[in-house]
Structures are given as C-alpha cells and as structure tokens.
Amino acid sequence: xxxxxxxxxDHEGIGVAHVDGKVVFIDGGxxxxxxxFTRRKSRGHFDLGTMTQVLRxxxxxxxxxxxxxxxCGGCAMQHVDPAAQVAAKQxxxxxxxxxxxxxxxxxxxxxxxxxxWGYRHRARVSVHYVAKKGGVLVGFHERRSSFVADTMSCxxxxxxxxxxxxxxxxxxxxxxxxxxxxxxxxxVGDAVTVFVLRHLEPIPxxxxxxxxxxxxxxxxxxxxxPKGPDTAHPWYPLEAPALDYRLPxxxxxxxxxxxxxxxxxxxxxxxxxxxxxxxxxPRPGERAGDLFCxxxxxxxxxxxxxxxVVGMEGAPSLVERAKANARANGLEERATFIAHDLYTDAxxxxxxxxxxxxxxxxxxxxxxxxxxxxxxxDGPQRIVYVSCSPSTLxxxxxxxxxxxxxxLRAAGVVNMFPHTGHVESIALFER
Numbered sequence: 001x002x003x004x005x006x007x008x009x010d011h012e013g014i015g016v017a018h019v020d021g022k023v024v025f026i027d028g029g030x031x032x033x034x035x036x037f038t039r040r041k042s043r044g045h046f047d048l049g050t051m052t053q054v055l056r057x058x059x060x061x062x063x064x065x066x067x068x069x070x071x072c073g074g075c076a077m078q079h080v081d082p083a084a085q086v087a088a089k090q091x092x093x094x095x096x097x098x099x100x101x102x103x104x105x106x107x108x109x110x111x112x113x114x115x116x117w118g119y120r121h122r123a124r125v126s127v128h129y130v131a132k133k134g135g136v137l138v139g140f141h142e143r144r145s146s147f148v149a150d151t152m153s154c155x156x157x158x159x160x161x162x163x164x165x166x167x168x169x170x171x172x173x174x175x176x177x178x179x180x181x182x183x184x185x186x187x188v189g190d191a192v193t194v195f196v197l198r199h200l201e202p203i204p205x206x207x208x209x210x211x212x213x214x215x216x217x218x219x220x221x222x223x224x225x226p227k228g229p230d231t232a233h234p235w236y237p238l239e240a241p242a243l244d245y246r247l248p249x250x251x252x253x254x255x256x257x258x259x260x261x262x263x264x265x266x267x268x269x270x271x272x273x274x275x276x277x278x279x280x281x282p283r284p285g286e287r288a289g290d291l292f293c294x295x296x297x298x299x300x301x302x303x304x305x306x307x308x309v310v311g312m313e314g315a316p317s318l319v320e321r322a323k324a325n326a327r328a329n330g331l332e333e334r335a336t337f338i339a340h341d342l343y344t345d346a347x348x349x350x351x352x353x354x355x356x357x358x359x360x361x362x363x364x365x366x367x368x369x370x371x372x373x374x375x376x377x378d379g380p381q382r383i384v385y386v387s388c389s390p391s392t393l394x395x396x397x398x399x400x401x402x403x404x405x406x407x408l409r410a411a412g413v414v415n416m417f418p419h420t421g422h423v424e425s426i427a428l429f430e431r
Contacts (some may be wrong), residue, residue: 001037001038001052002019002036002038002039003034003055004017004024004034005033006029006030006034006058008031009031009088010092010093010421011390011421011423013077013085013421014026014027014029014076015027015030015031017174019047020048022045023047024039024048025046025048025144026049026050027048027049027050028050028051028079030057030060030061030080031060033054033056033058033061034055034056035052035054035055036051036052036053036055037049037050037273059081060080060081060084061081061083062078062079065078065155065403066078066153066155067153068151068238070143071142071150072141072154073142073143073144074149074156074420075156076419076421077418077419078419079164082116082418082419084218085415085418085419086111086113086413089111089415089423090111090412090413091423092390092423093390093423093425094108094391096236096390096394097390097393097397097411098397100391100394100398101394101396101397101398101401102402103394103397103401103402105354105410105427106408106409107410109275109410109412109426110150110412110414111413111414112268112413112414113269113271114265114267115267116418117155117156118154118157118158118178119265119267119418120154120157120158120261120264121158121245121265122186122187122264123264124185124186125138125139125183125184125185125186125290126140126141126148126182126183127148127181127183127198128202129172129173129178129179131403133150134173135146136178137150137169138165138168138169138172140154145359146273147175151163151165152169156418161186161188164218164220167218168184168214168315171211171214174205174210175207176199176204176206177203177207177212180200181197181198181200182198184198187256189241189243189245189256190241190245190246190253191241191243191244192220192221193221193246194220194221194225194243195221195222195223197211197222197223197225198225199226200226211235214394215236215237216237220235221236221240225259230317232258242255243255243256245266247273247300247301247355248270249271250272250273252300252304252329252331254295254299254325254329255321255324255328256321256326258302260294260317260318260321261294261295262294262295263297264416264417268414268415269297269416272424273297273298273301274430276384276386276426277298279384279426279428280358280360280382280384281382282306282309282358282382283306283429284360285307286307286308287308287309287354287356287357288302288307288308288310288356288357288358289310289311289312289353289358289359290302290309290312290359290360290362291342291359291362291363291368291371292312292314292342292362292364292368293311293312293313293318294318295322296337298360298362298386299322299335300326303326303334303335304331304347308334309334309335309336310336310337310338310354311335311338312337312339312342312343312349312353312357313339313340314339314343315339316339319337319338321338322335322337338352338353342363343366346370346371348372348373349374350371357381357382358381358383358418359375359382359383359384360383360384360385360386360428361384361385361386365387366389367387367393367395367396368392369395369399372396372404373399375400376406379404381430382428383400383406383428383430384427384428384429385397385426386414386425386426387425388423390425393427397411397427397429401429406429406430407429407430408427409429411427412426413425414426
C-alpha cells in the first residue's frame, strides 16, 4: 500500500497525484488530502489506483448522499463538495483551452449552476433480468462495468421517479417478457412523465394489463419502442398531455418527443439559454444563425429579441419539431429552419444559411471544426459556442482565434451534470 497527496481532480473526478515522479490517478481522492491507495494498473507513463484510506481529509470532501455511490456508475463525484466540483470543471476547461487550443479567454464567466440533486429529467437506464439477484434490475451500469447496478433509488433522478424504482423492478420481474426488455428511457415534462419501454418482442396481453395498471397507479404514460428510436410511439394512456418544457424568461413553451434530444437538467438549461442569448445579444433588424439547432431551444429565444433567426439541423424530424414550436409560439415570421448535414457539407450549410450578423453553435461532442473552417472572412461579428466537450471546444477555439481572426472574449462552465465529470461550457468569440 502506498501514500499520496491528491493535487487535483481530472476531467472524470479522479484524484491526480505524483508518486516517485510518476503520475497516479486515484479513485476516491479529493484535492488537498493525503490518502493511502493500492495500485490496480500500470500504463507506462501513469498508474491507476484506488483509495483505501483517507489519512488527512480535505475540507472539500463531502458525504455521498447515495448509499450505492462507488458501485453505481451514474455518478463519480458525490464525495466532492459541489462548489469544488464546479471549480474542478472550470480548471478542466481552462486547461483544455490552453493546452489544445493555445488560447486563453479574456474573462471567465460565472459558472451556470442549479440544483445538485433530483435534477435528471431525462435518463436512459438499463433493464436486466438477473436470476441470482432475484429478478429484474433497473438502473445505471456499475462503475467500469457492463453489469447493471443493483440499486433501489437514485439521488439524481427526480424524487418521484427515484421512489418508483422498487415498483418498476417488481413490475418487470412479474412480466412474461422480462428477459426481452433491455432499457427504459424516461422524460419528465412540465405536465407529464413518459417512460419509453424498449421491447424485443410483442408484448403479451397479460403483460400489457400490468403495464396499464402501473401507469394508472403512478401517473405516468407508457411509450413503446419495438426497434430504433424512430419507432417509439405513445401507448397508454393515449389521452395524456404532450411533453413540453417552459422558458419563462422568454414566455415560451417548447414541445419535444421523449426520444428527441433535450438537456437533462431543466433548471440549468433555463439559465444556460438566458446566458447564451444575452451573450449573443440579438437585436431587431439583425439576422442570426443557430447551427445544430435541434428543436429550437436557442432559436426561439433569439427570435423573441426581435432578430430573424435561421436554425439548421441535420435531423429532418427535429427541424419539423422546431417549425412546429415556432408556430405554436407565434414566431414563424422570425424563425426559419433548414435540414442540412452540418458535418458532411459545412460549406453548403453556410451557403444556405446566408450572411448572418451573429451565430450560435451548439454541436454534439465531435464539435464544429468543419463549420469553423468554412466560415467566410466576412463572417459573423459575434459567435456564441455552447459545448459538451472541452477538448473539441478548445480545438475549435484555436482555429477561430489563430486562423479566423476572432478573440476569445469569455468562457465558462455550465454544471449540467452535477456529481459527474461531464463538462458543459459556453464561450464568446468576437472579431
């Protein structure tokens, strides 16, 4: 057994130390504390270890709320004070910008934060029958494992959903189809909670009766998904309200489907949208672009500021959803949406977008390098970049600054996933 001083946390919330001149990543360590640990793997330039004892605790250590923390892989940082988690994510962002992008923001934005418990209004959990466990398990995978964690609650799910886990386990265990139900996707809207059940075979009537009784007892709506996400459809009760969420700051209500992308943390997303639109500062008479626009959750707020916004998205179904949201909110005159593959044809996408005064980019984890490369010399004066990957943001920021002549005016983190190492961020670029 070895000892180490934890110097920092990496992007996954794992303690970083140096022992005998070698970097060691230690599960369970917190910045500033001395720990005893065992080495479990050696990878040449670094070792992987697991903490066995806290010898000198850090003031940043917190008591995990979940009794399954450490076994369940849904969270990685419950043992770290929430404010320290955000500080660690900010450091990850700044390190990536400096190391990969060779850029430094002129100012650091205050972190966007919200509730740290019960925040996950979207989740996909595994459903797996394990005879040795006495039935069906419902939850996230175990840490560093393909096995489903044997849990009875979840502190990051809304309390009402967490309390349903034992009942869901009992329900699925009782079904004839219990070994043919691989996953459950949940979506919590302002007026309805939807459970999307993936099933590999048609549902027998006796199982259907039990599913309907569960919906009646717990006030949820079942959707069934026999194959891919496009096959998901409402099943029971059919008269349930539609899924939507509200952006009160902008007077908007946006509809969405349970398998369509929306942010998991509704409260933080509201703050993020406000931050992004304020940084973009769209004004009447201006023309703004919203690339990777999804169902329009940035486009619509931009339009409320008086600018005309053109949203572009690769998935035609999301473009149709965005158009429907614009009509429902009376913004069809100021919001136009185009289906176009932004990865395989970035120059064509920008040609269809046309000249814009300001541009918002919110890409998937792969980032938006091809879009950044294709930006014309007389491109938008202001770009707001919302990112779910600090490494691809840093890469694209380096290109925007070094090649396209922008300044990185500001950047900061968005704590969309408390207790995980996931880093969302937002950056402002100006010519």
